[in-house]
Amino acid sequence: MSSIHVTTTLNGDPAEFLCEAEETLLDVLRDRLGHTGAKEGCGTGDCGACSVVVDGRLVCACLMLGAEAAGRSIETVEGMAEGDKLHPLQRKFLDHAALQCGICTPGLLVAAKSLLEREPDPDEEQVRYWLAGNLCRCTGYDKIIRAVLDAAAEMREAS
Amino acid sequence: MNYQAPTTLKDAVTLMQGDTGNCRILAGGTDLLVRLRSEMEEPDTVIDIKRIAELDEIAEEGGGWRIGAAVSGVRMAEHAALVAAWPGVVEAMNLIGSTQIQSRATMAGNLCNASPAADSVPAMVAAEAVARVVGPDGARDVPVAEIPTGPGRTSLARDELIASIFLPAPQTRAADAYLRFIPRTEMDIAVAGCGVWLALDAAGTCTAARVAVGAVGPTVRLVEDAGAALVGSKLEPDALDALAEACSAAATPIDDKRGTAAYRVHVAGVLARRAAVIAAKRAGDTT
Ligand SMILES: Cc1cc2nc3c(=O)[nH]c(=O)nc-3n(C[C@H](O)[C@H](O)[C@H](O)COP(=O)(O)OP(=O)(O)OC[C@H]3O[C@@H](n4cnc5c(N)ncnc54)[C@H](O)[C@@H]3O)c2cc1C
Ligand code: FES
Ligand code: FES
Numbered sequence: 001m002s003s004i005h006v007t008t009t010l011n012g013d014p015a016e017f018l019c020e021a022e023e024t025l026l027d028v029l030r031d032r033l034g035h036t037g038a039k040e041g042c043g044t045g046d047c048g049a050c051s052v053v054v055d056g057r058l059v060c061a062c063l064m065l066g067a068e069a070a071g072r073s074i075e076t077v078e079g080m081a082e083g084d085k086l087h088p089l090q091r092k093f094l095d096h097a098a099l100q101c102g103i104c105t106p107g108l109l110v111a112a113k114s115l116l117e118r119e120p121d122p123d124e125e126q127v128r129y130w131l132a133g134n135l136c137r138c139t140g141y142d143k144i145i146r147a148v149l150d151a152a153a154e155m156r157e158a159s
Numbered sequence: 160m161n162y163q164a165p166t167t168l169k170d171a172v173t174l175m176q177g178d179t180g181n182c183r184i185l186a187g188g189t190d191l192l193v194r195l196r197s198e199m200e201e202p203d204t205v206i207d208i209k210r211i212a213e214l215d216e217i218a219e220e221g222g223g224w225r226i227g228a229a230v231s232g233v234r235m236a237e238h239a240a241l242v243a244a245w246p247g248v249v250e251a252m253n254l255i256g257s258t259q260i261q262s263r264a265t266m267a268g269n270l271c272n273a274s275p276a277a278d279s280v281p282a283m284v285a286a287e288a289v290a291r292v293v294g295p296d297g298a299r300d301v302p303v304a305e306i307p308t309g310p311g312r313t314s315l316a317r318d319e320l321i322a323s324i325f326l327p328a329p330q331t332r333a334a335d336a337y338l339r340f341i342p343r344t345e346m347d348i349a350v351a352g353c354g355v356w357l358a359l360d361a362a363g364t365c366t367a368a369r370v371a372v373g374a375v376g377p378t379v380r381l382v383e384d385a386g387a388a389l390v391g392s393k394l395e396p397d398a399l400d401a402l403a404e405a406c407s408a409a410a411t412p413i414d415d416k417r418g419t420a421a422y423r424v425h426v427a428g429v430l431a432r433r434a435a436v437i438a439a440k441r442a443g444d445t446t
Binding site for chain 2: 004020021022024043044045046048051054057058059060062063064065067068070111114115129130131132133134
């Protein structure tokens with residue numbers, strides 16, 4: 001079985017890799033491209049720990065084949081900070097102690113960022129529904145919701 | 160496994176026809192990838208249809224809407240005219256999974272996966288949606304209700320695929336609605352679901368109705384008695400009772416971890432009643 005050669009864009013930079021047809025985008029990101037931010041919590045679309053953005057849409061990297069990434073633009077948590085400067089969501093997650101073990105955090109950050117790009121002023125219910133596909137076994141969610149709402153407020157002021 | 164991403168429908172059909180092994184269509188992959196990973200499915204070839212431009216659009220056709228087989232749930236939700244025409248079908252599709260799942264899941268995939276609990280299917284059946292099935296001999300139009308034949312089984316031949324689903328032109332003073340019951344508020348599979356389409360006259364009397372129930376039998380079912388119970392009424396309590404009874408009578412569910420058979424029978428009726436009231440309200444609002 002010959003490998004598939006894929007060229008894509010990862011966090012704004014050109015990227016290429018070889019993969020087998022069965023490999024998911026999550027396998028490719030973690031094992032072939034060294035981007036281990038996206039996590040495998042379940043592998044079945046239920047937990048959101050693998051959340052990434054593909055062509056502007058939030059998806060589960062575990063439910064997409066690596067081969068499907070050809071010519072697409074992929075954004076992961078590794079693209080959120082600018083050098084040492086954390087994204088406001090990342091800072092607010094720290095300020096609000098919105099993480100404990102941290103397994104869910106990259107997925108939640110990517111998911112929350114994609115919400116705020118569409119809706120800069122969400123209410124709590126919108127945030128909860130948007131993030132319903134991101135499970136967290138540690139925090140009880142409340143701190144996460146506060147952190148997202150607080151980051152949204154700061155980003156609105158800054159813009 | 161071999162991955163193919165044809166850019167024309169013709170190429171996709173040629174690939175399916177030429178494939179002697181087990182060949183699967185890949186749309187959003189939200190069912191297929193789960194099955195691949197659990198090794199419930201080990202296809203020799205997957206054919207990704209998302210690079211076929213004509214399958215990736217929502218197009219108006221004679222006042223109705225043709226939804227390509229690669230169109231995701233979120234794109235349906237973002238299409239204001241489609242939402243206005245078929246609010247029930249769109250709300251059913253949008254109940255599927257999370258934000259992440261909505262970015263990928265397709266209505267044709269929901270139909271072809273043939274789960275008895277597929278949310279968009281009762282709504283499509285109530286809407287009299289028609290699937291365009293394409294194979295080596297060309298295209299044929301098949302009512303959505305005739306696609307699933309049992310859990311995980313469809314009437315498609317092995318070298319056929321669904322290219323699009325057509326929702327007919329909406330009528331004045333007519334509308335649809337879909338409701339399901341799940342044990343949680345988000346991210347779960349229906350214990351029962353019900354799609355209702357109905358039309359009213361100027362006085363608010365129901366002139367036609369179609370009611371379909373899901374998750375309470377091996378396939379989604381159109382319940383003719385339930386539609387008939389509404390016709391001639393203004394959805395008075397008697398008519399709604401008769402509707403609920405007809406839906407419960409049509410339900411032949413199983414017991415599972417999400418609910419007992421007896422519970423599902425009851426809930427099918429309750430959902431029908433509530434969905435009918437929502438559809439009637441929407442129908443009234445279209446004038
Ligand atoms: C976390 C999660 C939550 C979910 N929640 C729900 C829910 O609430 N309600 C619900 O109904 N479903 C739910 N699902 C199931 C799934 O998301 C839906 O059934 C979805 O609509 C499938 O569409 P898809 O495009 O992803 O299908 P795919 O996975 O691409 O395909 C599904 C099946 O249909 C076949 N197929 C796809 N398109 C075609 C075509 N055009 N022609 C012929 N065959 C085709 C494929 O070969 C495959 O066998 C959930 C799934 C996950 C992972
Ligand atoms: S690992 Fe992808 S959703 Fe859990
Ligand atoms: S911090 Fe542990 S899963 Fe969320």
